[in-house]
Amino acid sequence: MNSAKQLQKQHEKCVCDRLINCLNLNAKFERYGNDINEPDCIYKLRDELLGIEVSTAYLSNGLAKRIREHRTGKRKFPKEGEWLSDSPIYPDEPMRERIQNRIDDKCRKNYTGMDEIWLCIEEENPFSDEASVKKLLKSIKVPEKHCFHFIYLLLHEGGDYKAFTIHGD
Numbered sequence: 001m002n003s004a005k006q007l008q009k010q011h012e013k014c015v016c017d018r019l020i021n022c023l024n025l026n027a028k029f030e031r032y033g034n035d036i037n038e039p040d041c042i043y044k045l046r047d048e049l050l051g052i053e054v055s056t057a058y059l060s061n062g063l064a065k066r067i068r069e070h071r072t073g074k075r076k077f078p079k080e081g082e083w084l085s086d087s088p089i090y091p092d093e094p095m096r097e098r099i100q101n102r103i104d105d106k107c108r109k110n111y112t113g114m115d116e117i118w119l120c121i122e123e124e125n126p127f128s129d130e131a132s133v134k135k136l137l138k139s140i141k142v143p144e145k146h147c148f149h150f151i152y153l154l155l156h157e158g159g160d161y162k163a164f165t166i167h168g169d
Contacts, residue, residue, distance in 0.1 A: 012040040012054040019052065019120045019154055022163035037112050051114035053148075055106055057098040059125040095125050096136050099153065103166070107146035119151045121166070129157055133164055142167045 009032050020027045020043070027043040027050060039051030102121050111117050123133070133155050142151060150168030154161055 015054045015120055015122045016041040016052045018161045019152055019163055022161050039111050039117055048115035051111060051117045053106055053119045055102040056122045056124055057102045059095060096139055100140055107143040111147055116149045117147050119148045120154055122154045128155055137164060137166060140166055
């Protein structure tokens with residue numbers, strides 16, 4: 001496995017661990033998914049296999065590129081404001097579209113071999129807060145056909161992470 005793939009896997013596990021922590025669950029990491037028909041990370045939860053698929057919704061393509069370069073060591077920590085140089089002035093609608101696109105894309109896929117399958121969308125938007133996310137989630141539409149028991153949005157706000165349920169009870 002190349003280093004970019006390893007970093008991606010580590011990032012996916014980190015997102016899953018944060019989600020599990022936010023939900024206050026006692027789940028144990030078992031292994032990474034097989035990249036063919038399994039979700040990204042597999043956990044043991046109450047004697048069942050829980051698969052979690054991860055996707056990230058970035059505020060802009062430029063921000064996504066800068067974050068990836070920073071994570072891989074190709075970019076040093078940027079000057080103030082550089083992260084957001086191409087970000088939209090009013091980020092709510094572009095962010096809603098990016099989250100919707102990530103959900104639509106993942107809902108078209110089939111994952112197997114798990115007792116439960118979850119989707120976690122990590123939001124990378126420095127302008128988001130709990131109030132803006134709650135408002136944004138009201139307009140998200142989950143496709144009728146998908147394999148997810150739960151769909152969550154994971155928000156990083158002020159050093160803490162918060163999980164919001166998009167689908168599931």
